[in-house]
Every structure is written in C-alpha cells, then in structure tokens.
Amino acid sequence: MQDFNYHTHTYRCGHASGDDEEYILAAIKAGYKTLGFADHAPYKDYPLPSSHMDISMFDEYVDSISILKEKYKDQIDIKIGLESEYYKANHDERVMLHDRLDYLILGQHFLDPEASVSFFKNNSEEEILEYGKLVCEALDTGLFMYLAHPDVFMSKQENFTKACVDVARMIASKCVDLDIPVELNVHNVRKGKHLISNKEEYFYPNKSFWTIMSEYPIKVLLGIDAHKPEDLLDFDAIEKSLNEVSDLNLNFITKPLI
Numbered sequence: 001m002q003d004f005n006y007h008t009h010t011y012r013c014g015h016a017s018g019d020d021e022e023y024i025l026a027a028i029k030a031g032y033k034t035l036g037f038a039d040h041a042p043y044k045d046y047p048l049p050s051s052h053m054d055i056s057m058f059d060e061y062v063d064s065i066s067i068l069k070e071k072y073k074d075q076i077d078i079k080i081g082l083e084s085e086y087y088k089a090n091h092d093e094r095v096m097l098h099d100r101l102d103y104l105i106l107g108q109h110f111l112d113p114e115a116s117v118s119f120f121k122n123n124s125e126e127e128i129l130e131y132g133k134l135v136c137e138a139l140d141t142g143l144f145m146y147l148a149h150p151d152v153f154m155s156k157q158e159n160f161t162k163a164c165v166d167v168a169r170m171i172a173s174k175c176v177d178l179d180i181p182v183e184l185n186v187h188n189v190r191k192g193k194h195l196i197s198n199k200e201e202y203f204y205p206n207k208s209f210w211t212i213m214s215e216y217p218i219k220v221l222l223g224i225d226a227h228k229p230e231d232l233l234d235f236d237a238i239e240k241s242l243n244e245v246s247d248l249n250l251n252f253i254t255k256p257l258i
C-alpha cells in the first residue's frame with residue numbers, strides 16, 4: 001500500500017467530519033507513514049461555508065495541525081497543506097497561503113471564485129475545455145505540488161466527448177512537461193459506476209480518461225480525499241480504484257513527495 005496520503009480534509013470546509021486528531025489516529029492505524037492535511041482553501045472575498053474553510057479559520061487550522069505534528073512526530077510525519085482552486089483574481093492570495101504551508105494541491109472544482117460553474121455537473125464542451133485551460137494555467141504557476149482528481153469534470157458527465165479527450169491530452173502533456181504528478185482519487189468509487197457513453201464507469205477515477213493518461217509518461221499517486229477519519233481505513237475504495245486502472249500500466253510513485 002502507498003504509505004503516504006496528502007489529501008485529507010477537516011471539518012472546517014463545512015462538508016467533512018471528525019476532529020484533526022481522529023484523522024491522525026486513523027492514518028496511524030491504517031499504516032500511513034506520512035499524512036498531509038489539504039483542506040479546501042479559503043478565499044478572502046468569496047466565503048462559501050459548505051465548500052471551503054473561511055479565511056478566519058486558517059490560522060487556527062495551521063496551529064492545530066502544527067501541535068499534532070509535534071505530538072505524533074515519532075509515529076507519523078504530518079504535513080500541512082491545502083487543496084486549492086486556481087483563479088487569476090486570487091493568485092496573490094494563493095502565493096501568501098503557499099508561503100505558510102508545506103504544499104498546495106490543485107483541485108479545480110469550479111471555474112470561477114463565485115462557483116457559478118461547477119464541475120460536479122454534466123458540463124458543456126466549452127466548460128470542459130475551460131477546465132483544461134485553467135488547470136494548465138494553474139500548473140504553470142509552480143504553486144502546486146500535484147494535481148488532484150484531474151478527471152473531476154467527469155462527475156455527472158453523460159458522455160466522454162471530444163472535449164474530454166482533448167482535456168485529458170492537454171493535462172497529460174502539461175504534467176509531463178512540468179514533471180507534476182497526477183492523483184488517482186479514490187473518493188468517488190463509493191458512489192458506484194454510471195453509464196457514460198454507454199459504458200459502466202466511475203465518474204472518477206474515470207477509465208476512459210485514465211486510458212488516455214496512460215499513453216503519457218506521467219507520475220501517478222493515490223489520493224484518499226478523506227472527508228471523515230474512517231475514509232483512511234477504507235482499503236476497499238483503494239482496491240476498487242486500482243482495479244479500475246490495473247491494465248493501464250500507470251507509473252505509480254513509491255516515495256513521498258515531501
């Protein structure tokens with residue numbers, strides 16, 4: 001089992017549960033050697049209480065994890081990060097947060113800070129292409145350690161369209177050029193498979209998407225995307241996700257990134 005996970009949320013984002021210490025105890029029990037917290041990043045001018053933490057919670061988040069990092073240092077290596085979207089308007093704010101953390105991961109759930117376009121719906125071809133462009137622009141900033149759930153735009157998607165193919169290629173090329181790893185996210189398999197272009201597939205990890213990704217020499221890592229402590233002990237979700245791509249010869253990294 002991959003013994004590091006950089007994708008752990010906390011209750012502060014408004015849609016996860018359990019206290020910080022419970023996540024650490026679950027991670028130790030599961031056998032993790034490195035646990036990174038990457039709760040949903042705050043946006044000063046765009047508070048969305050059920051999507052990401054409020055900016056007023058940020059200092060307490062860093063303090064709480066720092067105390068636990070010290071407390072459990074002999075048992076597990078704790079890192080402090082955030083999962084963040086990228087928007088041009090918030091670039092300086094991202095730089096500021098990045099400077100105070102071990103890492104940021106890119107999780108582009110929305111097209112704009114107001115969240116007027118979400119990627120958790122059946123998106124138009126234009127929206128999907130915008131997703132791809134924004135992700136590539138974000139990765140070019142050098143702020144992000146890896147790209148979380150690159151296939152998140154497949155959520156509720158009815159078809160694997162031309163734009164989906166183009167975006168998969170766009171993202172894969174960018175990640176190869178910049179040597180940025182891509183996450184195989186295990187969170188969504190719990191929702192089962194769906195009919196997409198008449199094939200039974202998960203929204204993500206999406207088989208059609210990863211089949212294209214596998215044509216490129218990208219580095220891949222697993223992300224648990226834990227929203228409750230028990231998620232860290234859900235080995236079944238990991239197995240289902242890995243089974244989905246087992247014939248694709250993906251290049252999984254075996255050592256922690258930091």
Ligand SMILES: [Zn+2]
Binds near residue numbers: 009013015040227
């Ligand atoms: Zn979340």
Ligand SMILES: [Zn+2]
Binds near residue numbers: 083107109149
């Ligand atoms: Zn995410």
